[in-house]
Amino acid sequence: MKKRTIFLSISLALMILLSACAKPASPTDQAPVAGTEEEVLLVWDQFYRDEESKVIETLNAEFEAAHPGVKIQREVKVLDDLRTTVKLALSQADGPDVAQINQGRNDMGALVEAGLLLPLNSYLEEYDWGTVFSTSVASRNSFTEDGKTFGTGNLYGVSPTAEVVGVFYNKGIFNKNGWDVPTTFEDFEALLAEIKAAGITPISFGSLDGWNAIHEFSAIQHLLVSLDYINNLTYGVNNVSFDTPENRQAAQILLDWANAGYFSDGFPGIGYDDSNNLFKAGNGAMTITGSWLAPELMVDTDQEFGFFLLPPYEGQTGLAIGGVGIPFAIRKTSEKQELAAEYLNWMISPRAAELWSEAGMLPAMALPEDSKVDTKNLFGETLNAWNTINQANAVGHYIDWATPTFYDTLVAELQKLLGGISTPANFTEAVEADYAAYLQSQSK
């Protein structure tokens, strides 16, 4: 009898355990006690790197200090992790009140379509966010209410950081060889040849991870196309094609660079982080990537680095890939929408701009004029580049937002192009096939 009792109680305990797993106690289950209850704001973000995380911790602490009785419960995840879990979490009644939602159709678009994100238009007016960011920035976080059309309609998120893709260069190598920062694309290509002839890797680059090859190609593409074209392509409007002479030319230039040996030796087998580490250690005169690399290049190195925009063709203007970082959004079913909006406003405050700048990251907001942040460094050079393209209205796009499968298609097709498996014409045709199929599926 005794044994049976033990097993009965074990299985009973197990069942209790399982039912507990199925329905976790949430803070809302607790009976509210008037006056003493803390209001808990659940926030999911993906600023997991040390310097980034410190910025968020500081802002959160200051928010709590300014709002007595409010407690921020923060959950940090790496982006891949956040993306795979946040969608389901936002459909739950105890999900995060505020979460960072990746832009683009698969993430923000899908969540808007499912009716899980709160439109922020009323807060846009209430907090006067129109003075904080431009309409071009706002459109990157906007969708129509059905989640189908990107770049227009309601505002669903606010981005705290900004990004611009350009050229990092090793100042030591440039000075030693008497090279100047090129001001035209013709000069840039001549410089590549000169660096190669000097026995130095001109561009530190590895395509093993794939995604940075999109930036490599698209940075050149941005010099050849108009802002209207890149807007139309990204937002899927006005029926543009990917199979154009300009895109083909950009692919040809990229292929020529690869064939001329301008990229790191064995670049198809080198990952993004490895190529950055090689560059940071002084192997390679330049690397083409986003401003997010600046904080890393400012510490733990004896090399000095600079940043410039990929220069336009002689006598022309060019665009640069750029945009704003992953935005904070509010769960539609959250009971603390007002507080959540206040938190969003806090994340894009002048104080936030200052903290991000100190960390070496571009803020999406303007720095206050009396700011004492040091800009005579690599961060300052990325800030100049960002201001330049904003003033010139030359902020392009990450083209992999264009269709739900564009990222995968671009990565695979660029690796084929660089591997000599396909030609620039094959490349633009294959990518256009993906794009046309998507436009067709949307028009149904």
Next chain:
Amino acid sequence: MANVTKKYPGESRWKGWWYLLPALLVYLLFTFLPILETIRSSFYQWDGFSQNKVWIGLANYVELFSDPKFHNALQNNLIFVIFYSLIPILIGLFLASMLSRRPIPGFAFFRTALFLPQVISMVVVGVIWRWMFNPTFGPINSLLRQIGLDVFAISWLGDFTWALPAVGSIGTWVQYGFCMVLFLAGMQHIQDEYYEAASLDGANAFKQFIHITVPGLRSEIAVALVTTIIAALRVFDLVYTTTRGGPGETTMVTGFLIYRAAFTNNRIGYAAAIATVLTLIILVISLFIRRYQQQGSEESA
């Protein structure tokens, strides 16, 4: 107490279920129900989080069988079987017969060292080998250059011809130790008399291996085949950490397609359809091997 002891052992069969219950509950909740849910999801179009779940019958399967990406991935999985299963079993057989026939100093050390890859997490294995294969500072190419074989110092994981064999050979490295230990254990059950009789009859070592060792290891080989083939068909972590299916789609496998469909493209139904087909393939292959093994043991009995 009294009413229990009155009965003879084994009389009340239903009591056994109580002992099974805890494990059965866990199995039902965390294995069986999710499998059923996966199969059910494969008939729907669903993004994984919204209320919008539409029954579309067999449409996911129809699309799947005409999807060239799926064909390519499945073909790569079959090539992985060579690297994950066939080569490790051959190496395992060879090493096991080397180690078992005559006493070798440091035997226990070799056995442990060769088995070690099996206990390392696949993610760690992937990260380590990605570094090993690095064309600039990886030890493999450094070695090749040092011995003058510069032409072979290619960018392994980024090469359209060599990426798949390179990733596959990592699988070989992981699996062969497991096969070897399995076969070593099996060989202890083969009586020495067989070998003595065979050598008296003039059979050389190779013939003894073919006619005594291999038949004697029939069930171990079957176990090795089932586990390694399953590993080859469901491979994901290794590809994710080394090549992400690239360059192009040369190392794309079905496991990665499932991940991509479910988590980047919000197509739970389609991902579930791939998973269901993959499960069926694994099931059929396992049953086939099991049957072959049972036939064999009946014949020898």
